[in-house]
Amino acid sequence: MASTRTGRRLAPYGFLAPAIILFGLFFALPIGYALHLSLHSVQVKGLGIGRNAREEVWVGLDNFTTALTDPELLAGAGRVLRYGAMLVPTMLGLALLFALLLDLPRTRFRAFSRLAIFLPYAVPGIVASLLWGFLYLPSVSPGYFLLRAVGFSGPDLLQGDWLFLALTNIAVWGGTGFNMIVIYTSLRAVPPELYESARLDGCSETQIALRIKIPLIMPSLVLTFFFSTIATLQVFAEPMTLRPLTNSLSWTWSPYMKVYRDAFVQGGLHSAAATAVVIAVVTLVLSFGFLKVVNRRTAERTP
Amino acid sequence: MSALLVGPRVQPSVSARATRRTSWLATFLLLLGAIYCLVPVLWVVMAATKSRSELFSTFTFLPGSGLWANVSELSAYRDGVYWLWMLNSGLYAGVGALLSAAVSAVSGYALAKYSFPGRGAIFTVILAGVLMPPITLAVPQYLLLAKVDLAGSYWSVLLPSVLSPYGIYLARVYAAAAVPDEVLEAARVDGARDLRLFLSIALPMMRPGLVTIFLFQFVAIWNNFLLPYVMLADDTTFPVTVGLYSLLQQGASKPALYTLVITGALLSIIPLIALFLGLQRYWRVDLLSGAVKS
Numbered sequence: 001m002a003s004t005r006t007g008r009r010l011a012p013y014g015f016l017a018p019a020i021i022l023f024g025l026f027f028a029l030p031i032g033y034a035l036h037l038s039l040h041s042v043q044v045k046g047l048g049i050g051r052n053a054r055e056e057v058w059v060g061l062d063n064f065t066t067a068l069t070d071p072e073l074l075a076g077a078g079r080v081l082r083y084g085a086m087l088v089p090t091m092l093g094l095a096l097l098f099a100l101l102l103d104l105p106r107t108r109f110r111a112f113s114r115l116a117i118f119l120p121y122a123v124p125g126i127v128a129s130l131l132w133g134f135l136y137l138p139s140v141s142p143g144y145f146l147l148r149a150v151g152f153s154g155p156d157l158l159q160g161d162w163l164f165l166a167l168t169n170i171a172v173w174g175g176t177g178f179n180m181i182v183i184y185t186s187l188r189a190v191p192p193e194l195y196e197s198a199r200l201d202g203c204s205e206t207q208i209a210l211r212i213k214i215p216l217i218m219p220s221l222v223l224t225f226f227f228s229t230i231a232t233l234q235v236f237a238e239p240m241t242l243r244p245l246t247n248s249l250s251w252t253w254s255p256y257m258k259v260y261r262d263a264f265v266q267g268g269l270h271s272a273a274a275t276a277v278v279i280a281v282v283t284l285v286l287s288f289g290f291l292k293v294v295n296r297r298t299a300e301r302t303p
Numbered sequence: 304m305s306a307l308l309v310g311p312r313v314q315p316s317v318s319a320r321a322t323r324r325t326s327w328l329a330t331f332l333l334l335l336g337a338i339y340c341l342v343p344v345l346w347v348v349m350a351a352t353k354s355r356s357e358l359f360s361t362f363t364f365l366p367g368s369g370l371w372a373n374v375s376e377l378s379a380y381r382d383g384v385y386w387l388w389m390l391n392s393g394l395y396a397g398v399g400a401l402l403s404a405a406v407s408a409v410s411g412y413a414l415a416k417y418s419f420p421g422r423g424a425i426f427t428v429i430l431a432g433v434l435m436p437p438i439t440l441a442v443p444q445y446l447l448l449a450k451v452d453l454a455g456s457y458w459s460v461l462l463p464s465v466l467s468p469y470g471i472y473l474a475r476v477y478a479a480a481a482v483p484d485e486v487l488e489a490a491r492v493d494g495a496r497d498l499r500l501f502l503s504i505a506l507p508m509m510r511p512g513l514v515t516i517f518l519f520q521f522v523a524i525w526n527n528f529l530l531p532y533v534m535l536a537d538d539t540t541f542p543v544t545v546g547l548y549s550l551l552q553q554g555a556s557k558p559a560l561y562t563l564v565i566t567g568a569l570l571s572i573i574p575l576i577a578l579f580l581g582l583q584r585y586w587r588v589d590l591l592s593g594a595v596k597s
Binding site: 008009011012013014015016018019020022023025026027029030031033034037094097098101102104106107108109110112113115116117119120121122123124125126127128130131132134135139140142173176177205230233234236237240241244256259260263264269272273276277279280283284287 | 325326327329330332333334336337338339340341342343344346347350358359406409410412413414417419422425428429432434435436437438439440442443444446447462463465466471497498501522525526527528529532533543544545547548551552554558561564565568571572575576578579580
């Protein structure tokens with residue numbers, strides 16, 4: 001009996017062993033290694049020939065100073081912020097609107113619309129950017145075809161400020177459906193009694209949506225906002241795909257692209273690691289700060 | 304925008320009749336959204352049927368005559384490497400999602416059904432993994448795998464995809480809801496050991512939730528670009544996302560390759576759309592929303 005009890009005490013650790021080992025190997029160890037790289041640099045001794053010519057030396061925070069004062073990284077961060085400021089409100093606004101419309105009792109073709117709007121979730125970011133990339137190209141796009149037919153030329157969507165719109169559109173297309181389903185699901189969980197009487201009292205559906213439904217689904221709106229913002233900061237596949245189609249997308253358009261270029265195109269592993277650590281720290285600080293604010297506000301409302 | 308939501312104002316006395324009337328404005332707006340989402344897909348379906356000359360000369364939403372020629376040209380490209388990419392994607396996503404669902408199942412079960420020292424800490428640390436930016440992980444993962452000669456291999460894409468903090472979180476929520484303590488307790492009194500308890504009692508009860516985890520992880524791996532792009536160099540190991548990207552990079556300067564890229568893009572989204580339409584009842588987003596409220 002005693003041995004079974006020991007077994008029972010150890011069992012959960014046994015069940016968790018695969019996850020703990022994988023976490024150690026593919027999360028903890030790489031993070032530790034990135035920190036190590038970011039604090040070191042390679043020094044070339046003598047002529048730089050031979051086995052011991054290249055030596056890794058401790059450089060303290062030098063790599064971080066370089067990364068944080070690099071105008072390209074700051075410009076990239078600025079571009080991503082601008083892109084996010086366009087993307088997140090548009091995408092979540094549309095997702096909320098569609099979810100509320102789906103929740104109305106008198107809407108038709110609901111199953112079809114829901115499925116069609118969710119469909120882009122099944123399309124990889126690379127393919128989505130590819131499809132839109134072609135739709136942006138004057139030589140193959142139906143939009144330009146129609147514009148030319150009536151004698152206009154249309155803007156070049158892959159240049160200058162239009163580029164932000166082009167990238168935002170790809171992400172809105174890809175992300176609205178998933179967020180719509182998350183919001184819609186939590187709308188379905190609201191008991192109808194809560195607004196049935198308001199409806200009988202003559203409240204319009206808009207009033208019901210604004211005063212009753214939206215406050216009740218606030219937790220899932222906060223959640224979708226949080227995850228969408230994080231995903232925005234990580235933009236990589238979309239600008240990478242559009243790059244071959246235009247010359248106005250630099251290798252360092254987003255911080256992610258810069259890390260990739262520094263590490264694998266230019267071979268600057270140590271500075272790339274420092275930039276990657278900076279990205280991680282910024283993400284974590286933003287996340288925990290955001291969660292703290294949300295928790296405090298929830299605590300205030302429920303004394 | 305919200306003004307668009309206003310339906311006809313309903314008097315209490317006629318509300319029963321009014322609820323049966325269609326709200327055409329809401330229907331119209333939703334259909335507009337549906338069309339917006341379908342346009343690029345319809346475009347690629349049409350464009351893939353066009354021969355090279357038709358692609359640049361005919362109106363985009365009219366079908367062409369070259370679908371079969373395009374598919375066979377794509378299949379012939381570099382000895383059929385495109386189909387190898389599709390197989391690779393299936394392998395990475397299928398095996399990766401299966402392992403991921405298995406690890407999530409045991410971990411979620413242990414976290415939901417046992418209380419033991421360190422439970423909260425382990426859960427929090429794994430969950431915090433969600434917040435780690437993929438690039439901060441991918442670069443050192445590549446360098447470390449290169450040290451053990453695994454970078455560029457199938458393992459380098461499979462292994463980092465197995466641990467899914469989100470999957471463990473869902474499995475924990477699902478195990479807590481779907482596996483009653485009384486059933487486990489009764490089996491335990493009958494002398495069942497922990498592993499047996501999990502395999503023959505908890506696992507069958509958790510199956511629908513695990514299918515959901517499998518599907519979400521399958522899509523996540525299939526759609527992933529960053530990790531395989533960082534890890535792989537040899538194009539026979541590419542998944543279809545990286546493969547299409549490499550094709551586009553060569554094709555950008557040669558419009559002759561456009562038809563290949565377009566046909567490849569169309570064929571690449573068919574498996575996921577089929578998986579998604581075929582297993583609709585398993586796409587349980589409510590697991591996520593339900594968990595948010597608790």
